[in-house]
Amino acid sequence: MQFKDIIGQDTLKKRLLNSVKDNRISHAQLFLGKGSVGKLALAFAYAQYINCTDKQIDDSCGQCSSCRKYAGMSHPDLFFSYPVNTNHTSTSKVTKTRVSKDPVSGDFLIDWKNYIEEVKGYPDLFQWYQQIGIENKQGFISKEEARKIVHQLQYKSVEAEYKVLIVWMVEKMNEVASNALLKLIEEPPDNTLIFLIANEKEKLLSTILSRVQLIVVPPIESEKLQSYLLKQNPNLSENDLRDIASLANGDVFKASEIISNSSEMRENFDLFVEWMRLCYKKGSLEGIKTWSEKTSKFGREKQKSFLNFSLRMVRESLLLNYGNDKLVKIMIHEEQFLSKFAPFIHLKNVPIIQEILNQAIYEIERNVSGISLFADLSLKMSRLLKMDSSGR
């Protein structure tokens, strides 16, 4: 990866480049930030730049032997650790790898390389679990993996100036592994750089935190994200782009998901509008019955997706009502409806509405579904919408 492949984050790029120019590269650094904002991509481009034999002012050359091996993720002095698990019973069609015991990252190296290439250096944890067929389990970085890392790094580098270890999602290390990593950071082998990548600072050992240089990676700047998305999806309008970037909060994975789910979102929206109108109208029992019948025929995932969407609409309505406009994340077509709907949502009925929606999701997860679930929910909703803000 090169710096030019990274979306936005110009301030950080400059800071990393300067650390090389000034010859003060810290041997252990933590790239911290929420979601797919470019943490791995930055660490990767940084490592490639450090080892490039023909450094340009603002990027690696992309041509030298080191750069080419980095690009193919085949450099003998570049190591990755990332969460994995066993998948021997998996029916996943994505991966051919089957691991039944003591999983270590290297077991899934081919999958990792393919995945990172596919997502252009912007991975997502759950999507990675799907790739390696462990989506029903949590991935982790085990003590066996930590032992392997320590072993690999004790040797001299093969050809690069620096050996580089990149640990993605370091919060997935268990305690034994974390302590092995801590020891490695405290007594690093010669010419070794350790780049840790994490979403959540709170889950890391404080002893590790105190020994690494912290690099906070903020959300991708909205304009930079929009122009990136436009290149990938030339049909998107300016309004759509602005909406998507705002909803995604500077997270490129989320933005792509919103784009691919947008037809589902539109369906959820239309269904929600229809539902709320029926719930509010007097004497619409027949309508509610027909609506419940239709909705009960959807698959479980679609029903859950709709109820989660409804939860979001209720939350955004409340924010609209109480003047937190800056926090409101909605699309333009939603805004038009919500400006009329929001007055019916207030602090008295919101907790109950959220509770009954969550309860319905819970029941669907336990296979309780059918017309009566949605009809019941509608009648409760109908009463709640008519409650005024004093609770009557």
Ligand SMILES: [Zn+2]
């Ligand atoms: Zn190079």
